[in-house]
Amino acid sequence: MAGKTLFDKIWQAHEICRNDEGQSLLWVDRHLAHEGSFHAFNKLAERDLAVRHPEQTIGIADHYVPTIGRDLIAVQSKVRNVIEQLVENTRRHGVKLIGLDDPRQGIVHVVGPEQGITQPGLLMVCGDSHTSTHGALGALAFGIGASEVAHVLATQTLWQTKPKRMRIRIDGALAPGVTAKDIALAWISILGADGARGYAIEYAGEVIDALSVEARLTLCNLSIEGGGRCGMIAPDDKTIDYVKGRPFSPEGEALEKAEMYWRTLYSDADAEFDREVILDGRDVAPTVTWGVSPEEALPIDGAVPDPEVAGSEAKARQIRDSLDYMGLKPGQKLTDIQVDRVFIGSCTNARIEDLRSAAEVLRGKRCKVGGIVSPGSTQVKAQAEQEGLDKVFTDAGLEWRESGCSMCVGMNGDLIPSGERCASTTNRNFKGRQGPGARTHLMSPAMVAAAAISGHLTDIRDLQG
């Protein structure tokens, strides 16, 4: 019999039963609830249902929170109302809340790993597609909708169809200036925004082994942008060192038992995957998006595609539509694209290593365009300030803000004016994502910093000499 994949091992441990059509009922270890959970709590209220295991849900405010300050007085009443509903819903049901005024507050996918809520082997869900982030620590984690959030609250379980397994293997090594963000944009541009649809992704290979835990979080975060149900990386020494000693992590004897289990979580040598994709790290260049889907990404030394030479009429149509929205011309060099502002933040790229890499580029320099830096969590903010990174950003002319989802999704009102172009560390360049008519180019934090200094998309390798 073939061995098991990492995914299979965790799935099996959480499978309560299977129905006649083959769907599995899964036990949920941890549920993270942000302000968008109000639809789900309303559903419970309509049916007069209780939260079955309130100790397994943690409320965290991130999507709608202001980044200018922590005070809700100046916040638009409808936005304030959404935040207040999270406070009220968690209080009523006895759910722990990491609210706006909590020093642990931040973006759910940054706070989870940071607080040790995320651990290897757990099944974690959240009403947010970027829940795939947590797989970087060897958890099975995926985003769910509001009806499913209500189901988890009421039953602590979830019905799921088992996805197929895909391994993305990246061997070799990354060249200087190339990051986890570039790996993600590279594979998504090759396979497409739905290339991993229906699959649980496991990342493996020499490049992945060499990545820091924070870089792995960035890579797994973007799994959903390639259509993956989740992204995972088998826990290793780095993972276990990272998880140990955090507030929610096990201690003492419990930790010893946990660690023994965590070390069994890997894909067996003879495990079979439904699909395997192999890339060479040396082929990955600093990558940026030029269009309106993360699949529309290219190496920074490339040029905007020409619909006239696209392989098919469908492809040509899609390119034309994207160029039109983005206000770009076929054949234009990517490094000639001028930007109006920058954003450094989001669950993809606002951890301390991301801020350090952007600050390294900005240190002692002055930006040609303005922008916002919003740390991934209040704790990341404190750490950055301790290291003096805030001063580097403000000296360069950028705004240093509080933590939240901010200009990634714009629910709190941090938006880009229509027609303006933003170099962004976020995960989505969708039409209107950063505001109606806003144009977004995705890239790594160092590349955003480089664009801020030069005023146009820039190859980080040119700055690094």
Next chain:
Amino acid sequence: MEPLVKVSSPACPLPLENVDTDQLIPARFMKESRAKGYGGFLLHDHRFDAEGKPRDFILNHEQAAGSEILVARRNFGGGSSREAAVYAMVDFGFRCVVAPSFGDIFASNAVNNGLLPAVVSEADAERLLDALAGEPRPVTVDLKSQAITFQGGEVSFDVNPTWKEKLLNGWDDIDLTLARTPDIERFREDYLDQYPWLA
């Protein structure tokens, strides 16, 4: 939830790829209560310009008002997990969306709100879009036989078997799962014995 067996109505062609949930409902509308209905927000920035004036867009056509079927290209509903995207479709009046592929979370959200995500081949999506020729025209989607019939043709579609049962019967997951509470609690005890650091 109301069972869904067969839908016969004009079908709206939306010949676009990657219609993500941000397009289906822009984030700025997501602070609204569901009570007033989300139909007006569906594909808002496609339907209306910056001044709020209607654009020439399929959902603004007169016959679109009675349409219960939408036909699109690949990767429909990718992106954000926001169920509000499905609320907007359902509140507008849609009961079925036909496309070659769907975002995973969108598809399960759809089923949980009685909206059928019918998966057809790329070629069949094109046949259907050609038959609609840019305007809403009569189409029938039969969930039992998994068939879509239209003027001059018929194509079959795929749907996850559990979802098919749920839609046909109008079943609600929470009730079905709560009926299994004793099994779940038994599982939980064994589980916590095995992984005691999670207790």
